[in-house]
Amino acid sequence: MSSLPVDRRAILAALLVSAAAAPFSGPAAAQDDSLPSWNEGPTKQSILRFVAAVTGEGSPDFVPVPQRIATFDNDGTLWCEQPMYVQLAFALDRVKALSSAHPEWKTQQPFKAVLDGDMAALAKSGTRGLVELVMATHAGMSTAEFEAIASDWLNSARHPKFKRPYTDLVYQPMLELLAYLRANGFKTFIVSGGGIEFMRPWTEEVYGIPPEQVVGSSIKTAFKVETGGPELMRLPAVNFVDDGPGKPVGINSHIGRRPIAAFGNSDGDFQMLQWTTMTAGRRLGLIVHHTDAAREFAYDRKSHFGRLDKALDAAEANGWTVVDMKNDWNRVFKFDQGIRRSD
């Protein structure tokens, strides 16, 4: 948790926030206090109206507390996924860290590409190459050992653009949204294409989401009793891919209820949004559209990571809310002092 130098710009920004907040401090705006990083407008209103509709006693759309299930994608929805998925950066760093024990990697793809920093050759190795990377770096140890390796890496690694720990690069408006939904009786789940055991060590502290509410992709594990006690060994075999049509399957397997609200940012969330919203009763589907190259990254239909194409086309017909990050969020990260607009 490093602190930024307090410069004139930050002070000015802080003053602007206070000034902008004043007109909304009356009782009529009291309901908005829990989403201060969301600018007033249709996007924020769609969230507030949905929550009012499903929680209001006597509302025709009232949903009892146990059924208030909300699912959130992680990469690109709760934290930054550019210039590459955080877990891929982890895998690449692990290849480098393990390379002295694997002299054969110097000539063997996709490892050679990683060691040479040749991203074009890595991309050419395709899905098969990526799976090989994951198996070589994520398997062959116990679940406890992997948790320690992932936690250590997250504590020391820094994002190439923001020069901060990856867990600082979570979206402040989404943290507020998670807290706001929980305050209204929702149970919040992560449903991510990322590795379930890569996320669980830190989601409780960072998002307030406990391990048992994290759904993700996984490799197989096997139970063994060693002299040191029982262990779960991580095997080099894919167990489940929690992406695209896998997301409704993962939701059904882990949660066993259909969500009433789902939050995503890419085509990998398309089927989760369909599964959540294409049914009777009041539902909320929301897509975070990355439109802010200055404060974060701007990308959609042509991005290698977090491509948003089919789901963006389908948003209007399905009544999904599309967040325009640049205009709907007055703050992207907690450390971000640059207020764009707050009308």
Place this chain on the structure above:
Amino acid sequence: MSSLPVDRRAILAALLVSAAAAPFSGPAAAQDDSLPSWNEGPTKQSILRFVAAVTGEGSPDFVPVPQRIATFDNDGTLWCEQPMYVQLAFALDRVKALSSAHPEWKTQQPFKAVLDGDMAALAKSGTRGLVELVMATHAGMSTAEFEAIASDWLNSARHPKFKRPYTDLVYQPMLELLAYLRANGFKTFIVSGGGIEFMRPWTEEVYGIPPEQVVGSSIKTAFKVETGGPELMRLPAVNFVDDGPGKPVGINSHIGRRPIAAFGNSDGDFQMLQWTTMTAGRRLGLIVHHTDAAREFAYDRKSHFGRLDKALDAAEANGWTVVDMKNDWNRVFKFDQGIRRSD
């Protein structure tokens, strides 16, 4: 919820309870009020002492609330599994219900055995035969359709010995234990070899355990968008067997934390008990031993269903509590008025 005739024996029993309860009504015994169906003695004490140790502020064994995870087997631990697993009774009834659409079953094993009521021939078909039965009766419909089929059956089926709905045949002392643990900050999970989607429709009402806290065996599902909306179709392929060494795997996959207490009754729970208790810190492992032929069933090492052999041998060395159902429980079922002893 049928009511038994109130006979003299029941009235006498009720009087005995009141009389027996009197000496314990002082402040020293106030902590015992939440487990009234458990007789005083070492078994009940082992539970009370464990809960006091992990919840007492300042206790050297104190465990923070989020880590108070307790896992319960279902068949034979929370409800009756004799004369056969409830889900097997369901599968056999489904074969009969579907047989008119499957004339080939009249001559084809294992279906012929089911239709002829030939349990010896069915047993001879082995695991392969059972898997065939499950695939023919549990797959080929959507998850919503399967939930309706399973719920309808549970509403109408009756246990052959007790002539009651199966959901009446849950153990009253275990219901009290679930509530007692939850009142002490535990999160209670089912971890069962039974089908996850066979349990979820009723565990919340019967046990107070919501669908997202149920772990079980499963078949594969696939997401499809039909004209009527999105569906998850149940496929005739095994996805996961949550039994024996599969239980720690299922716990890790669904919960992502190691339990501090586990409750089982058979060798299928052996590895879950090991995973829970063979580690540093205060832990509770408990085995329900079916010793009461009069009020329920008496079975262990030689039973086809719920065999308890290896785990019983290992109980002493591991410090697991073994419940002697006949002597430790003054009531087995809620409807059971026969008080055995309450000293």
